[in-house]
Amino acid sequence: MFEAKRPKLELLEKAFVERIVDEGLTLLENPGVLVENPEALRLLAEGGAAVDAGSQRARIGRGLVEKCLASTPSSVTLYDRRGEKAFVIGGDEVHFDPGSAAVNLLDHATQTERKASTADVVEFIKLVETLDHFHFQSTGLVPSDVPAGASDAVRLYLGLVLSEKPFITGTFRVEGFWAMKDLLAAVRGGEEALRRKPLAVFDACPSPPLKWSHLTAQSLMDAARAGLPSELISVGMTGATSPVTLAGTLVQHVAENLAGLVICQLAGPGAPVIFGGSPSSFDMRKGTTPLGAMEGMMIDAGAAQIAKFLKLPAHAYMGLSDAKVNDPQAGFETALGAVIGALAGVNVISGAGMLDFESTQCLEKLVIDDGICAMVYRLLGGIAQRDEPIALGVFEGFSPGMSFLAHPHTRRWYRQEHILPGLADRDTYEAWVAAGRTSIVDKAHTDVRRRLAAYAAPPLADAVRRDLDGIMAAYGRGSGLDGLPKA
């Protein structure tokens, strides 16, 4: 019997991967990276890097990088809120999650972007909880109605109260990490338990070219010490903040991410690290940073190949669009990214629901994108041999008028071989007209409302809820937030 072959996309020759990595390592030696964090610089110096405290430049030798690569696990396992369901981030596993930290929501009724509120964040989390093809939540919306200083933890607090899925998250300020770690530890019943079963990944973006800011370097160290995974997200913009050639941007991508990885390993040897990215193809007329461009997706696919060469889990910001509404562009950019990322074996694909250069989330798009992810998972499932012989048995007693519809073989296999169409229209024209000529966006809106009405909060122990409330209230007070955000 033939097993299904996992379809794969590789854009780079192996020798080309080695050359890119080699040039990345050379960049780390000279000119090195800027690290605007004294503690990280100290760790780098202690680890053997040549650090110039005045210019905050660290030149990192190959030996140190190799040592740090050796101590980084090749996969990370996240666990859901109950600590039961495990999600391996590594190998060729693919997990989708919504794009993170949008400041706007595309309002369905007005079809315009508006600032997101706490109530929007709540709906966003509830909706994602009902969408099966997103294995992870993301702290995807930034509420504008809470003080900016509290908003990073507010997102995670609401998420942990309303959802069981693991989280892709990140900090907005250094203090945010402590509150967020405490929230996560409260769910697990302690920091050691959290270390054993991580519930969240912390995103950290270097500032291109070749710089780690104070906040992001601190997040790397804090997460590493807590044993929590960091997702390193190099964000080169071709021809603006990184070389215009795709391979050139990949060289910078390697240098930036490996510098981050070294900081993580020096702070907490063995800490999980995900080799991620959100490169964009800088638009030379508009001066914008599109993520739906094919070139950005190609850099992502190349970076995933490099991550695998380095034996690291891979992440990318893909499966999202720069369109401003749910139009054909929103669909094709999202679908292309999801397919390419999955074929390239990107382990965490972040972006669902997103529009307008990672600035805007959209509930209707989340539902549509969940359907795209379903199709992608079907693609990854490949073509398997189900029967021996493959089809000769089905043709036994074959007559010209025979329909396979009535054959037991059809009932036996169709649900494994074929997925349901979700919101995609498969009506006849007449039925479509009779049903009111509904567009997929209208259907998605109805589905959003249906899902939100059907949402039931997964049970959370009262003691855990009290702890979460206490941590949130204390952090909120320090940031000017009165009372608890309403879940």
Next chain:
Amino acid sequence: MTKNEIYTKMSEAIVAGDRQAARALAEEAVRSGFDLLEVVEQGYVPGIQRVGALWEQGEYFLPELITSAEAMKSAMAVLNPELNRREGVNRAGARVVIGTVEGDIHDIGKNLVASMLQAGGFEVTDLGVDVKLERFIEAAAAAGAGLICLSALLTTTMTNQRRFLELLKERGLRDKYKVLVGGAPASRKWAEEIGADGFAENAVAAVKAAKALAGLA
């Protein structure tokens, strides 16, 4: 096994689309001298009704629908002759003639409706595809059918449904037969426009419409 347990198994065999089990249980009921009318009404009919409900809830799709209908047919193939012999009554249900209209060779939907009608207790004469309009009238007269079902997949052949109703009127036979139309381009509005007696958008709806027209609902 109690009688009720056997009835449950019969229903389950239909819901599972298990032709062999449906037939074997029917044969067992005959051997055991069960009241076969009760077997049909309490064993098999609840099964096919459940299948219809699962279809309407979006749980069941075409393969379940058709295999369950086939299972129902295989059980009834055992039970009907026995019922006729034992009870001395002709238990044939209302009679239906069905076919895809001339010029059209699409039969998937038509076959589904035919199967579901049979499973629903109708005695079905399936004329196949590309059926000349006169053939429907001849066959209905020969079979003593009161209901004629016309299927068409194409907008170009759908017009033959209208022509058929005109033909019935010309022959003065319009009151003799009820006419049900279906197929992808057909709609309730179309049925009203051409003066048909009913329309069904799928096989489950067709059985309901047929039962209503036959006064069995």
